[in-house]
Amino acid sequence: MRETPNADLPVPRSVAVIMDGNGRWARSRGLERIRGHERGIDAVRRTVEECARLGVEALTLYAFSEENWSRPAREIKLLMRLLERFLVDERPTLMDNNVRLLHSGRRDRLSTRVLERLDESIAMTAANTGTRLALAISYGGRQELADAARRIAEAVLAGELAPEDIDVATVARHLYHPELPDPDLLIRTAGELRVSNFLLWQISYAEIHVCDVCWPDFQIEHLHEAFRTFGRRVRKFGTVVP
Ligand code: IPE
Ligand code: IPE
Ligand code: MG
Numbered sequence: 001m002r003e004t005p006n007a008d009l010p011v012p013r014s015v016a017v018i019m020d021g022n023g024r025w026a027r028s029r030g031l032e033r034i035r036g037h038e039r040g041i042d043a044v045r046r047t048v049e050e051c052a053r054l055g056v057e058a059l060t061l062y063a064f065s066e067e068n069w070s071r072p073a074r075e076i077k078l079l080m081r082l083l084e085r086f087l088v089d090e091r092p093t094l095m096d097n098n099v100r101l102l103h104s105g106r107r108d109r110l111s112t113r114v115l116e117r118l119d120e121s122i123a124m125t126a127a128n129t130g131t132r133l134a135l136a137i138s139y140g141g142r143q144e145l146a147d148a149a150r151r152i153a154e155a156v157l158a159g160e161l162a163p164e165d166i167d168v169a170t171v172a173r174h175l176y177h178p179e180l181p182d183p184d185l186l187i188r189t190a191g192e193l194r195v196s197n198f199l200l201w202q203i204s205y206a207e208i209h210v211c212d213v214c215w216p217d218f219q220i221e222h223l224h225e226a227f228r229t230f231g232r233r234v235r236k237f238g239t240v241v242p
Helices: 022-027 033-054 066-070 073-089 091-096 112-124 141-157 168-173 220-232
Strands: 002-004 007-011 014-018 058-065 100-104 132-139 185-188 207-210
Touching: 007 220, 022 033, 033 058, 033 073, 033 091, 033 220, 058 066, 058 073, 066 073, 066 132, 073 091, 073 112, 091 112, 100 112, 112 132, 132 141, 141 168, 185 220, 207 220
Parallel strands: 014 058, 014 185, 058 132, 100 132, 185 207
Antiparallel strands: none
């Protein structure tokens, strides 16, 4: 936790967000679900800008889960189109705020078009030194651990690693982005009390904050409230705190 431009606001080093409730936001207004996803982009921009301003080191946003591939084809198509547009339109936001973009997740089911836009934005922002923004797209926590296990097994087969040397640090090194600090704070919007296969390894000691508003309604004040709640938590990491 550090002093921030917002006087007493505690700022976690690493923040992860399950951006949930876009569909409900839209349906409650009699709109198509995709309208909620569209409006969700404004909330992404606000959140990225504010985290960058406050000096958050790493921000991981859950944009599309491995399980989301089982949604209706039309919703997936529109979401992917939106994602492509987002990856191009938000480049000025990333550059103006010195944000470096990363991708967390599997690439195999993403279209060439999405991958190209993603890779261009990652390359364009590679030298930025501020907040690292990891977009979790086609991401699953179990899949990430299975991928890590496969790569560890390959290293063993290649004779680079002995099974008895595999420990917690070995697994951590084989995650998608081992360089990112584990989230200190996990925020979920729209009130659900579950992790939905997000960062299962990394959130071991994250503080969890569930916010009732749907993601398109998530404002800077909600982010600040999450940070303030975080600042009041006593983090024990399994030890005894006097
Ligand atoms: C979160 O909103 C965005 C994605 C999962 C892509 P939802 O689409 O899950 O919205 P609800 O939960 O149905 O309201
Ligand atoms: C989690 O939300 C995935 C994202 C926010 C991208 P879901 O809406 O898919 O999760 P469940 O189905 O409610 O658990
Ligand atoms: Mg949802």
